[in-house]
Amino acid sequence: MDRPPERKRARPRRAELSAPADLPASRNPLFEGVLYEAIRKRVRVLLRYEGDRADRLFEPAAVYWSGKRKVLVCGTQIVNPETAADRAMRHTFEVGKIRRLHLTAAHFVPDPGFDRSAPIFKAGIICSV
Numbered sequence: 314m315d316r317p318p319e320r321k322r323a324r325p326r327r328a329e330l331s332a333p334a335d336l337p338a339s340r341n342p343l344f345e346g347v348l349y350e351a352i353r354k355r356v357r358v359l360l361r362y363e364g365d366r367a368d369r370l371f372e373p374a375a376v377y378w379s380g381k382r383k384v385l386v387c388g389t390q391i392v393n394p395e396t397a398a399d400r401a402m403r404h405t406f407e408v409g410k411i412r413r414l415h416l417t418a419a420h421f422v423p424d425p426g427f428d429r430s431a432p433i434f435k436a437g438i439i440c441s442v
Contacts, residue, residue, distance in 0.1 A: 337383040338409025347414050348376050348386050349440045355420050357391065361413035362406055367394040368413065372421040375441035376408065377434050384408045384439070389424055 351358045351373050359368040370392040379385050390404035403424075423442040 335381055337381065338407050340384055341409050341411065344408055344411050344414045345376060345384065345439070347416060348373050348408065351416055352376070352440050352442055354416075355423065355442070357417045357419045357421055359413075359415045359417060360406070360411050363410040363412060365395060365412070368415075369393045370417075371404070371406075372424075374423060374427050375429070375434065376439045377441070378436040378439065379433075380436050382436075386411075387433070389421075 347358070352375070357370055357372050360371055361368050369390055372389040372391060373386050374388040376384065376386045384407070385405050386408055387403065387405040389401050391401050427442060429438060429441055
């Protein structure tokens, strides 16, 4: 009995292999808890973000919901070994894309310019300085 020839399965396109960038990453309750503790104690954290090869030194100011239901953390990035920038700068990370996170013993003073009423927090603050 002759079989019909097998059809080759089309390879998925690159866009089909990865989730759209605007979808939230999976929540990470463990890292969210570490960030809450860092904010409460006012201590810096070392974090490694998705795609990074080295840890960043970061002072978290708030964990909050974005308008697209992502859980984000904003604060001041003190050191990023992967860039030439040698100054502290405000930065935001999606918590679900953080790959490694550790509290340090180094305390920080919150940025006096931090404003809980800023429009970026309109979806809700979970924890802040």
